[in-house]
Amino acid sequence: MSSSFGSLNTALTGLYANRRGLDVSGQNIANANTQGYSRQRVNMQSVVGGSSAAMYARSDGLGDGVEVTSVQRLRNEFLEERGRTEHASSSYLTNQAAIYNSIEDVFGEPGDTALQAQFHDMWGGWADVANAPNDPAARSALLQQSATVVDGLHNAYGSLASHWKDLRGEAAAFSAEVNQTATAIADLNKSIVLAKASGATVNELEDQRDLHVMHLAEMVGATASKRPNGAMDVFVGGANLVSEFNTRTVEVNGAARLEDQAGDPVQLTWKDNGTTATSGGRMGAMIDALSTVIPGMATKLDDVAKKLADTVNAVHTTAYGLDGVGGRPFFSGDSASTIAVALDMDKPEQVGAAPTPGTFDGSVADLLSRTGERTDGPDKAYQNMIADLGVASQTSGRRADIQSNIALQIDSAREAEAGVNLDEEMTNLLTFQRGYEAASRVLTTIDSMLDQLINRTGLVGR
Known part of the structure; x- marks a missing residue:
C-alpha cells in the first residue's frame, strides 16, 4: 500500500514530466525557423507501483507517478531517403x-x-x-x-x-x-x-x-x-x-x-x-x-x-x-x-x-x-x-x-512529419502548463494533509 509520503513523490514526478514537456515545446518553438530542425515530442509512461515489493508485501494497484522515457525526434527515415x-x-x-x-x-x-x-x-x-x-x-x-x-x-x-x-x-x-x-x-x-x-x-x-x-x-x-x-x-x-x-x-x-x-x-x-x-x-x-x-x-x-x-x-x-x-x-x-x-x-x-x-x-x-x-x-x-x-x-x-x-x-511530406507547427506547440504548452499546475496543487494538498497529521493529531483534551 502506498504511503502518504509516497504520494508526494507521485506528484513530484508529475511536476518533472510536465516541466520537461514545457522545455521540449519551448525548444520546438525556438527552432521553428531553423533549417533542418526536426520537431521533438516527449514520451511519457506511468511508473508501475510495487514492482520490487517483498514476497509477502501487498500493493493497492496504484502506480508511482510518471516518467519521461524519451524525447523522440519526429522524422520519417523513409521520406528522408x-x-x-x-x-x-x-x-x-x-x-x-x-x-x-x-x-x-x-x-x-x-x-x-x-x-x-x-x-x-x-x-x-x-x-x-x-x-x-x-x-x-x-x-x-x-x-x-x-x-x-x-x-x-x-x-x-x-x-x-x-x-x-x-x-x-x-x-x-x-x-x-x-x-x-x-x-x-x-x-x-x-x-x-x-x-x-x-x-x-x-x-x-x-x-x-x-x-x-x-x-x-x-x-x-x-x-x-x-x-x-x-x-x-x-x-x-x-x-x-x-x-x-x-x-x-x-x-x-x-x-x-x-x-x-x-x-x-x-x-x-x-x-x-x-x-x-x-x-x-x-x-x-x-x-x-x-x-x-x-x-x-x-x-x-x-x-x-x-x-x-x-x-x-x-x-x-x-x-x-x-x-x-x-x-x-x-x-x-x-x-x-x-x-x-x-x-x-x-x-x-x-x-x-x-x-x-x-x-x-x-x-x-x-x-x-x-x-x-x-x-x-x-x-x-x-x-x-x-x-x-x-x-x-x-x-x-x-x-x-x-x-x-x-x-x-517530397519536401512537403517531410515537413509535415518533421516540421514545427506553432499552433500545435501552443496547444502543447497549455496542456503541459495545466498539468504542471495540477501536479503542484496535488503536492500542496498532500503537504496540507501531512501538516494536519503531524502537527495537529493528538491535541484533543489538552
Missing part, C-alpha cells in the same frame, strides 16, 4: 539544364550577329563577286566576310574551351567540399554514438548530420544507411564515402584542357585506389558536361569548320584569280580553332572566281555562292548541330522542372 534521392536527381537535372543554357549562349542563335548570319553574309559575298568579277572591292569585302566567319568559329570554340576550364575548376572545388562534408559527418557519427552510449539525447546532432547528408546527396548523389549504434554510413555510387567514423577521399582527375579531353577524360575518382566514383547530383552533371556534352559540341563545331574548309577549297582550287594564278586553297586548317583564310587579306586579286585564267568570269564564285543551300554543306551541318543543342536543352529544362516539382512534393 526518398528526399535525398529526389534532391540528387533534381540537382543533376537543374545543373545539366544550366550547362546547356550556357552553351546556347555561346552560339546565340538565332541572331543577326550569330554564326549562321555570318555564313549567310559570306555566301552573299561570293554572289557579289560572281556579279562583278572585275571589281576588287567585292573581293575585298568577301575576304572580310570570310574572316568574320573564321573569327566566329574561333570565338565559339574559345568560349566552349573557357566554359570547360571554368567547369573543371568548379568540379575540383566541389570535390574538396565533398571531402570536408564527409569528415563532418564522420565527426558527428562519433559524437552521436558516444552520447547515445551514455544515455544522452542526440536529436540536434542527428539533425545536423541529416543536413550534411542531404548536402552530399545534392552535390554528388550520395545515399545513406543507419547502423544500430546510431552511426550513419554514406555511399557514392555504391561505395563507402563515410563508414562509421572513417572517411574516404574523392578527387577530380583527367585533362586540364578541352583539347586533351579525348585522350585523358575527366573523372571523379577515389584517391586511395584511383577507381572511378560514379557520381550523381551536381557533380554528376559537371562530369558529364566535361567528358561528354562540351567535348561533343566542340567536335561538332570542328566538323562544321572542316566541312567549310573542304567544301570551299574543293571548288576554289579549280578557279583563277585576277592575277591569273589558280589552284589556291581559300581556307587553311581543319578545325574550329585552327581554320583561317589562306589568302592574303591585302591582295583581293588572289580570290578565284573564273574557271579559266585571264577572264572576267564569275561562274566559280556563283557556284560557291550556292554552297549554303547544299544538304551536305557546312550550313546544314551547323543547323543540325544547333537543332540538336536546342532539343537537348529544352528536354533537360522540362525534365528539371518536373523533377523539381517532385522534390517539392
Whole structure:
C-alpha cells in the first residue's frame, strides 16, 4: 500500500514530466525557423507501483507517478531517403539544364550577329563577286566576310574551351567540399554514438548530420544507411564515402584542357585506389558536361569548320584569280580553332572566281555562292548541330522542372512529419502548463494533509 509520503513523490514526478514537456515545446518553438530542425515530442509512461515489493508485501494497484522515457525526434527515415534521392536527381537535372543554357549562349542563335548570319553574309559575298568579277572591292569585302566567319568559329570554340576550364575548376572545388562534408559527418557519427552510449539525447546532432547528408546527396548523389549504434554510413555510387567514423577521399582527375579531353577524360575518382566514383547530383552533371556534352559540341563545331574548309577549297582550287594564278586553297586548317583564310587579306586579286585564267568570269564564285543551300554543306551541318543543342536543352529544362516539382512534393511530406507547427506547440504548452499546475496543487494538498497529521493529531483534551 502506498504511503502518504509516497504520494508526494507521485506528484513530484508529475511536476518533472510536465516541466520537461514545457522545455521540449519551448525548444520546438525556438527552432521553428531553423533549417533542418526536426520537431521533438516527449514520451511519457506511468511508473508501475510495487514492482520490487517483498514476497509477502501487498500493493493497492496504484502506480508511482510518471516518467519521461524519451524525447523522440519526429522524422520519417523513409521520406528522408526518398528526399535525398529526389534532391540528387533534381540537382543533376537543374545543373545539366544550366550547362546547356550556357552553351546556347555561346552560339546565340538565332541572331543577326550569330554564326549562321555570318555564313549567310559570306555566301552573299561570293554572289557579289560572281556579279562583278572585275571589281576588287567585292573581293575585298568577301575576304572580310570570310574572316568574320573564321573569327566566329574561333570565338565559339574559345568560349566552349573557357566554359570547360571554368567547369573543371568548379568540379575540383566541389570535390574538396565533398571531402570536408564527409569528415563532418564522420565527426558527428562519433559524437552521436558516444552520447547515445551514455544515455544522452542526440536529436540536434542527428539533425545536423541529416543536413550534411542531404548536402552530399545534392552535390554528388550520395545515399545513406543507419547502423544500430546510431552511426550513419554514406555511399557514392555504391561505395563507402563515410563508414562509421572513417572517411574516404574523392578527387577530380583527367585533362586540364578541352583539347586533351579525348585522350585523358575527366573523372571523379577515389584517391586511395584511383577507381572511378560514379557520381550523381551536381557533380554528376559537371562530369558529364566535361567528358561528354562540351567535348561533343566542340567536335561538332570542328566538323562544321572542316566541312567549310573542304567544301570551299574543293571548288576554289579549280578557279583563277585576277592575277591569273589558280589552284589556291581559300581556307587553311581543319578545325574550329585552327581554320583561317589562306589568302592574303591585302591582295583581293588572289580570290578565284573564273574557271579559266585571264577572264572576267564569275561562274566559280556563283557556284560557291550556292554552297549554303547544299544538304551536305557546312550550313546544314551547323543547323543540325544547333537543332540538336536546342532539343537537348529544352528536354533537360522540362525534365528539371518536373523533377523539381517532385522534390517539392517530397519536401512537403517531410515537413509535415518533421516540421514545427506553432499552433500545435501552443496547444502543447497549455496542456503541459495545466498539468504542471495540477501536479503542484496535488503536492500542496498532500503537504496540507501531512501538516494536519503531524502537527495537529493528538491535541484533543489538552
